[in-house]
Structures are given as structure tokens and as C-alpha cells.
Amino acid sequence: MGDLAPYATIDDFADLGVRAVITTRAAGSFSLAGDDPTGEVMTRWQALRSWLGVEGPGSRFATSVQVHGARVIWHQPGWEGWLRVDAADGHCSAQRGTGLGISVADCVPVFVAHPSGIVGLLHAGWRGTAARIVPGALAEMAEHGARPADLRIHLGPGICGACYRVGPDVYQQLTGRRVSAPASVDLRAILAEQVRECGVRSVTISPWCTRCDNAMFFSHRCGDSGRQVAALVATP
Template sequence: MRGWTTTRANGSFGLGSSEPVADVMSRWGALQEELAALGVTRLATAHQVHGAEVAQHHGDWRGWLRGQGIDGHWTATPGTALAVTVADCTPVIVWHPRGAVAALHAGWRGTAARILDRGLDLFEQQGYAPDECGVFLGPAICRDCYEVGPEVLDAMFGTLHHAKGYLDVRAVLAEQATVRRVASVRTADGCTKCHQDRYFSHRGGDAGRMLGVVALL
């Protein structure tokens, strides 16, 4: 297994900006070439909708698969890579030492909808115990930069709020992982908005998008 997140230095992988298509697609092409050098012949991505659907990929295809309305991917088939696009939301990578991985796109909506639980449920259903899994929470917006309305806090915590507040999505995800008793949780240093020299930030006005990638070798 190999997992990583891209940075601003790698350029944007967003397919919805006004950047020339050729420039964006050249980066996707370079990614696929990098994966091919690792023996990875399949790449799964999707148009994301801030939901909690996690697709399973079983290796009956080759090339770049792009789904619709999906915010997470799971596979236990070697030679498959999974990627999610982010720019303040959290790229979540989950792995099991016996050879299964997931990539999840977790903004506040997906986190409130328990996309991490949905992903861990797939591991469990396929015979990979969640308490043997590792979880990595990639670069995302920090609490101090993420002021949200009371309706967001209501959805996240299930209690009534009457004013704006600050939200640490990665802390909520880490707590959800801890409740599932995963073997390890690691959180990346840095905030996408505090460190816009390194990362793209939607709240910071960037149209660019980074990737969270995991490849099962």
C-alpha cells in the first residue's frame, strides 16, 4: 500500500475550474504514469457531492474510472488506486494490513453523514476488522479558520446551537475512528487555509484542488 496527498506545487487536479483542460489532464496523465510504474493499472475517482456513498471496486476494469455522486472508494484488489479531490475538506485514507484500502472525501456534510463509518463498515463486511485498520487524516482546514453556522454544528453534533462557532472536522473524524477502535489514527500537520503557499483552500479563494491518493500494490 502507498498513500499520499498532493500539494499546490503539484498543480490543480480540479476538473471544474477555468484552467485549460490540457494542463489539468496532463497532471492526471502524469499521475497514471506514476501509478503504472508501481504496477497499478486502475484508478478510481468520482464527481463528489459531499455525501457518504462509498463505492466498492473489484478490479474488473482497466484505466481511469470516474463515477458520479460518490465521495468514497474501497478496494481489496491489488493494482488499484483510489483518489479523492479536496481543498479544505479532509482526505481520509484507511488501510488494513491484509490488503484492503479506502479513500474518503470528508467535508462537514460527509463527516456528519458518517462517511468514515460507512467506509469502516465495508472493511468489516468484507472480513477486514476495523480495529485492525489504520486511518490517516490528510491536510484540511483547521478549527481556527473554519467558522460555521449553527445549522452545521447542529448536524455535526446532534445538539441545538444558537450561534456561529468554530469546527475542527479532523478532530470529529478522529473521534469517530476512536469509537470504532481502529488500530491507529494519524493527522497531517498544517492547515489548507493557514498555509496557502503549500495547499489549495476553497475558503481562501482558490479554485484549485488537491488529491488524496492510496494505491494497493
């Protein structure tokens, strides 16, 4: 892998005291259903928790079994350890120190941060995007006092528009428009439009495409079984 760093930090929220990161191929796959031995995969997860500062007694790190749905978990304090929620694709927390993690390989990791320390991390492939997982999460964040106008959102490494062709049915679910043949869609452009419609003003989009930059990231459409992890935590 040459000099590829195992973690690519996302600096958009650093001044808010929020650490955000995505792992690269150099860190190895984080998939528990992939080809790598489970022990090695667990070691990678533990190293990431340690890097984030959410490992050890009293710490919280929330993940889930992802199902390409729109269910988002609002994590309260009062637990500790590594949580793996069943059937959820997004996580929010108002408690500094609660780490959030999702695994991806073409789907878009959506990082959300508010100056108060409220954070969110959503897994948005085409199904989640069509089901509006991100606007749903933003509505819940607003109920907790994080207004969209004050949020910062980063759309992380995912498949780009040039690399992603979908059939007419998926295209219509994503865009509302009919086509008669497979067509290209840019998930991150659609997600950016969704959040701007919610009133978010600060949106950045990663320059990386998991398929164009397949030497750096795992890509489902390139045939990879591996997964990288996107994670963030508002540091105490």
C-alpha cells in the first residue's frame, strides 16, 4: 500500500471539537462478514476505538447491523462499551464522548456536527437516500436544539456520479424522473440537495470516489468484499 495512511482524517469539524475519520485500505477491512479472520477484524475495530478515544471503562462506541433503511438511533448516555444495534443505519448523540461508527464501501457516509457537540453519522446508499434517512435525522436533531442552519455536514467518500449507473426504477425513486434505460446518478449531489432544502448552509463533499480511488478505498461495485469505517466523536 506504499505510504497510504490507515486513517484519513476529515478536518471540517476540528474547530468544533469533533473528530471525524474514514479508514482506508491500509487499515484493512472492517467487515465481520468478509474474508479476513474475525480476530484480525476485531483488532482493527479496537484500534480505531482507541484512536478515537472511545475505548476502555466508561467509554461508548455505537455501531449497528446496517440494513439500508432509514432508522436512526438517538443514543442516550447511561451505557458503556461497544454497542451494536440491530437494523439501523444512522446514529445521533448529544453527549460528548459517544463515538459513532458505520461501515461503507460505495454508500455515502454522512457526517453531521453542531457546535453544541450534537453529532450524527448516517449510512446513505440509494435506498437510504430514497428513504430520506438524512432529512429524517436532521428533523430529530432540530428537536434536540440543533437547527439545520447551524449544522455542518460532510458527505464522505462514496461512489461518484460518473461511476454509478442505476436502472430506471432506482433512478425514479432517487430523482422522481422517468428514464427508459440505465442512467447515472450522483448520490452525494442528491444528498446535498436534500440537506440544503432542510436549511443546512454548510455542506462539503469529499473529493474521493470509492471506485475512482479504489486503490485507497474498498468498493462494492469494484467487487471488493471489504468495508471501511467512517466514525466521529465530539470529544469531551
